[in-house]
Amino acid sequence: QWQLVESGGGLVQPGGSLRLSCAASGFTLDDGAIGWFRQAPGKEREGVSCISSSGYSTNYAHFVKGRFTISRDNAKNTVYLQMNSLKPEDTAVYYCAAALRRNCPSTKYSFNYWGQGTQVTVSS
Helix, strand or coil, X not given: CCEEEEECCEEECCCCCEEEEEEEECCCHHHCEEEEEEECCCCCCEEEEEECCCCCCEEECCCCXXXXXXXXXXXXXXXXXXXXXXXHHHCEEEEEEEECCXXXXXXXXXXXXXXXXXXXXXXC
């Protein structure tokens, strides 16, 4: 069974950095596209970034473009989200998800497996 486990969240000051990890088990990452999402209290879950199964294609939400970088290490079966220049509005629970397709879906509803999430809090 596919399983995803996020880690790396925590409390960071504005302008700081964090690296989130999404470790996969039960499948290899190149079996599907992997996305990062976030959900703040009282808000809908929104897409942050996605990487295709090959790793050659990535995309980012406009509000993180230039600050966040998604990458993958197939040897470790892990996808990362490097978050720099963090802002208070980045505070949310961050989730990774896997889609049973090569390319990133256009909607969160096309992702088949989800992790449990990791809390990111940006505050001074």
